[in-house]
Structures are given as C-alpha cells and as structure tokens.
Amino acid sequence: MGVSGCGKSSVAQACAQALGWALHEGDAYHAPESIAKMRAGIALTDADRTGWLDRLAALLAPQAAPQGVVLTCSALRRKYRDRLRQAQPALGFVFLQLDFEAALARVQARPGHFFSPALVADQFATLEPPVGEPGVLTLDATRPVSELVDAIVQWVHGGASTAPQPTEPASGGAA
Numbered sequence: 001m002g003v004s005g006c007g008k009s010s011v012a013q014a015c016a017q018a019l020g021w022a023l024h025e026g027d028a029y030h031a032p033e034s035i036a037k038m039r040a041g042i043a044l045t046d047a048d049r050t051g052w053l054d055r056l057a058a059l060l061a062p063q064a065a066p067q068g069v070v071l072t073c074s075a076l077r078r079k080y081r082d083r084l085r086q087a088q089p090a091l092g093f094v095f096l097q098l099d100f101e102a103a104l105a106r107v108q109a110r111p112g113h114f115f116s117p118a119l120v121a122d123q124f125a126t127l128e129p130p131v132g133e134p135g136v137l138t139l140d141a142t143r144p145v146s147e148l149v150d151a152i153v154q155w156v157h158g159g160a161s162t163a164p165q166p167t168e169p170a171s172g173g174a175a
C-alpha cells in the first residue's frame with residue numbers, strides 16, 4: 001500500500017517471486033471510468049473506489065487464495081484497508097512510505113502511465129497512514145527494492161513481532 005509511485009508494483013512483483021505467492025495488480029481492477037478519470041487528472045472518490053475494493057476483496061478471500069497472495073493496492077484510507085481485512089483476517093499491509101517530492105518525481109518520470117502527476121498531491125491528502133494498526137510493516141520506500149523484499153519476506157516468515165498471522169496453514173496475504 002501507499003501513494004502512487006511509492007513502488008507497489010516493483011516491490012510486489014519481486015515479493016511474489018521470492019515468496020512463491022500469486023500476484024495481483026490492483027490497478028487492473030479499476031473500472032474503465034476510474035482509469036479515464038485518473039488519466040484526466042480527476043481524483044477518485046470513495047464511491048469510485050467501492051466496487052474496486054469489492055473486487056480486490058474477492059481476490060483475498062480464503063477460498064480464492066489457498067496459497068499466499070501479494071496484492072498491490074494504494075489502500076490510502078483506513079476504511080479501505082478494513083474492507084480488505086474483512087475478506088482476509090490474516091491480511092498484512094506493507095506501507096511503502098515516501099514523501100511528496102520523491103513520489104512526484106517518480107510519477108513524472110514515468111511517461112505513458114495512465115496516472116496523472118497532477119493527482120499526486122491528492123494521494124497525500126487522502127492518505128491516512130496506517131499508524132497503530134495491527135499487521136502493518138512500514139518501510140522507507142527509498143531503500144533499494146531488493147532490501148525491501150528481504151525485509152518483507154522476513155516479516156512474512158515471522159521475523160518481526162507485527163507479522164501477519166495466518167488463520168490456517170498455507171494461507172496468508174499481503175498488500
């Protein structure tokens with residue numbers, strides 16, 4: 001989880017590979033109207049995100065994910081995260097923390113991506129950092145991807161006290 005440009009796709013891809021878990025790219029589940037809005041520099045609303053979160057929740061449901069799942073999702077607000085937790089109680093969140101200037105620089109350096117750099121400020125205005133929430137690993141998103149992946153794999157395997165606890169063997173999730 002985290003704002004646009006924090007590294008969700010890059011880190012998730014490497015994590016899924018390292019863990020041997022399935023990978024889902026949350027952006028692929030936005031409604032076409034939402035993608036068009038973001039392309040036009042119009043921020044999504046709670047209403048725009050409701051159906052999207054429902055679709056992501058279905059990917060995390062225990063019956064849909066007997067093995068572990070890595071899902072990229074901005075999950076900017078507490079209620080969005082709680083919607084996903086409802087679907088998978090063992091869900092853990094990796095919060096890739098990045099400041100505004102760095103996020104803007106990364107998004108501006110990505111020509112061809114649908115997400116308008118004009119929306120980075122709104123991402124920060126919407127973000128409710130997951131401070132104090134259980135099952136959250138917060139990482140400095142400026143660290144090299146390989147270091148971030150090592151930290152996440154260690155966390156998932158129980159190397160940190162706040163690691164997500166699977167509800168049953170061989171099930172789990174991370175966003």
Ligand SMILES: Nc1ncnc2c1ncn2[C@@H]1O[C@H](COP(=O)(O)OP(=O)(O)OP(=O)(O)O)[C@@H](O)[C@H]1O
Nearest residue numbers: 004005006007008009010106115141142143144145
């Ligand atoms: N740890 C990192 N260090 C340096 N550059 C990074 C790091 N992680 C990602 N990047 C670069 O930052 C840019 C954004 O990364 P990425 O697309 O993975 O972010 P994202 O959070 O998935 O963004 P979005 O949600 O907007 O799709 C890419 O150009 C990527 O190569």
Ligand SMILES: O=C(O)[C@H](O)[C@@H](O)[C@H](O)[C@H](O)CO
Nearest residue numbers: 003004005027044074075115
């Ligand atoms: O909730 C949101 O506002 C969206 O999910 C965005 O975060 C973008 O889709 C993503 O970052 C792509 O760049």
